Amino acid sequence: MRFNSDLIDVLEIRAKERFTGARGSHGWDHVQRVYGLCQLIGKEENCDMTVLLASALLHDIGRHECDNGNGAKCHAKVGAKIAEEMLKQEGADPDFTGQVTHCVSTHRFRGDDAPRSIEAKVLFDADKLDSIGSVGIARAFLFSGEIGARLDDPDVNPDDVEPYGPDDTARYEFLTKLLRVKERMHTKTGKRIAEGRDKFMREFFKRLDDEISGLR
Amino acid sequence: MRFNSDLIDVLEIRAKERFTGARGSHGWDHVQRVYGLCQLIGKEENCDMTVLLASALLHDIGRHECDNGNGAKCHAKVGAKIAEEMLKQEGADPDFTGQVTHCVSTHRFRGDDAPRSIEAKVLFDADKLDSIGSVGIARAFLFSGEIGARLDDPDVNPDDVEPYGPDDTARYEFLTKLLRVKERMHTKTGKRIAEGRDKFMREFFKRLDDEISGLR
Known part of the structure; x- marks a missing residue:
């Protein structure tokens, strides 16, 4: 698939908005670093870069909501739901959306679900490296x-x-x-x-x- | 002067009380580390260890009060006043009290007063090393x-x-x-x-x- 830079640009703006007032330890700069690592590792692993970079931008989109509950909710699962809704609004096709939500929902260290796709594995690695x-x-x-x-x-x-x-x-x-x-x-x-x-x-x-x- | 361990024991209890609810970055463990460094450096510099260790215990005693004002008051000056009052209550002689308050009031990096006595210099070094x-x-x-x-x-x-x-x-x-x-x-x-x-x-x-x- 050709890299969809328009979608990535839109997602970057929409994701960033959700980090207003976020804690410094899980702020927008963390997303930027994970994005950079995904660019680096994703190329070496022959990833679908649209899936991977969309996932990088959206991976902690549920974090702020979960921080307020001191970790009671799983931010990866919450984030996957928000990402699904956002991608639907942007007219992304269901297969692409499914690939991204798989990445988002399995990126958590303590999560039960293991990443299966190569994009999900790269996002997991990038997030943990940070x-x-x-x-x-x-x-x-x-x-x-x-x-x-x-x-x-x-x-x-x-x-x-x-x-x-x-x-x-x-x-x-x-x-x-x-x-x-x-x-x-x-x-x-x-x-x-x-x-x-x-x-x-x-x-x-x-x-x-x-x-x-x-x-x- | 012989080391006055009774006074040090009392000051340790009284100083520690003032750190209840202190921020982690300037908590009681910081005082303990500075105390340890003062023991180490003070021996090599032939310090009066009662003056030095009393000063180590009391050096940040004004910190908590100043944290609430986001740094508006100088915690070293406020601390020296509190230390003077505390030592008076414990019956310390005025010369000893003067030596300790000199150490406390000059330990701050941004302070205008430079440490003059060897005990004040050691306290300054120990505090900054931490x-x-x-x-x-x-x-x-x-x-x-x-x-x-x-x-x-x-x-x-x-x-x-x-x-x-x-x-x-x-x-x-x-x-x-x-x-x-x-x-x-x-x-x-x-x-x-x-x-x-x-x-x-x-x-x-x-x-x-x-x-x-x-x-x-």
Whole structure:
């Protein structure tokens, strides 16, 4: 299929509107970074770029609604519904819409549905890559600040942590999710980028331990 | 002077009380880290450890009051007043109290008063060391989240930034303050620790640029 740049332009405007007032950790700049990574990885994986980039623009469209409920609703499922409606309004054909909603609904790390299409796999990888490395560290601490969590608890017991509470620290996110991102990558390019970001993130938390203990 | 551990124990309890509900970026754990660094550096600099550790415990005691006014009041000056009153209540002699309030009132990076005594210099160094390195990065992003700032603006123009506004990002803090911490150190041990932390912090922001641009 030829790349439909008109549709992508319209979706960019419509998606961006929904990020007004969004939290910094899940703001429009996150969508832009995921979009950039999808361009990069998608070309190497021979993706349908209209499907992939539309999905990148729409993947967190349900996030803002779910943030208000502190994670009670699944933002991927909510986002897929909103995306479906939006694409219908833009006159997209049902097959295309189905491919995009599959990408949106399966991009979540904790979701039950696994991405099946190559576009869904690339979106998953791109979105997860933005949660590790230096940008992942920045987002994790920003998020902790947004929800009023502590800076750190080096002795955190993951079983005792209430999501969105004071102990929902960046280190908790690191131990329970970010450390596993690398092994969850679906594509070769995603794996390669994840290697470097994962290494740096581990170094960061090792150094944080050392600095807190006064060792350096 | 012999180390007065009873006074330190009392001050620790009284100071900690004032951090209930404090922001994570300037919470009690920050005081504990500064206390640890003061123990380390103070011994090498032959400090009066009662003066130094009392000052470490009390240095941010005015912070919570000033946070509510978004930085309008100088927390170091407010803190020195509170410390003076507290030490009077604990029966400390006026000379000791004067030494501690000098440390507290001159520990601020942006303050006009320079630290003169060796204890004030060590406290200044310890406090500033906790704002750089991995712990400084963590605190800067946490603070941005607390005040609702964006994750980043790589093209930030420092002249256009409103403190405590959306553009008061970690990178703004890095460019306008954290980059200069190393050269402001007063003690040899402070300088040595600052070298490694400064280097890591620069690497972090370099990598953040690269990751945002999709280069790694």
